[in-house]
Amino acid sequence: MLANQKLKAFVPTVKPNEAKLFYKDILGLKxxxxxxxALEFDANGTLLRITTVREFKPHPFTILGWNVNNIVSVIKQLNDKNIFCERYDFFEQDSLGIWISPNGSKVAWFKDPDGNVLSLTE
Incomplete structure (x- = not known):
């Protein structure tokens, strides 16, 4: 039924001006x-709608993520823009915040201005 339809993703914000700068200027979305x-962005063919809400408490889990070819390069680009990966005490991460999953994937997490957890996976 929906397998051939385009997916639209939603992320909540109580800080639309900061979210606009973050998703547009830091992450580079159009x-x-x-x-x-709301703000609507093109996330490589997926419509990303940053919806303005009155109240919001961020959840401790990932709500949006990207598969990347070179996680180290992407993290260093984020670091250059003062965005740093989260550190968790329940598994081992390297100096950039990268965790290697049991299947060998490299994963790291960072937050948007509202505290939404976003991820990178290589």
Whole structure:
């Protein structure tokens, strides 16, 4: 039924101005539209809607993530923009915040201005 339809992703924000700068200027997503309800970005063909909400408490788990070819390079680019990976005490991470999963994938997490957890996976 929906297998051939385009996916749209939603992320909540109580800080739309900061979210706009973060997703557009730091992450480099193309801003498609904005109004009093949401910002919409093109995330490599997926529509990402950053929805303005009145109240929000971020969850401790990943809500949005990207598969990347070179996680170290992406993290260093984020670090150059003062975005640093989260550190967790329940598994081992390297100096950049990269955890190697049991299947060998490299994973790291960072947060947007609202505290939403975002991830990178190589």
């Amino acid at each position: 801003l498609l539209s904005e109004d009093n309800f």
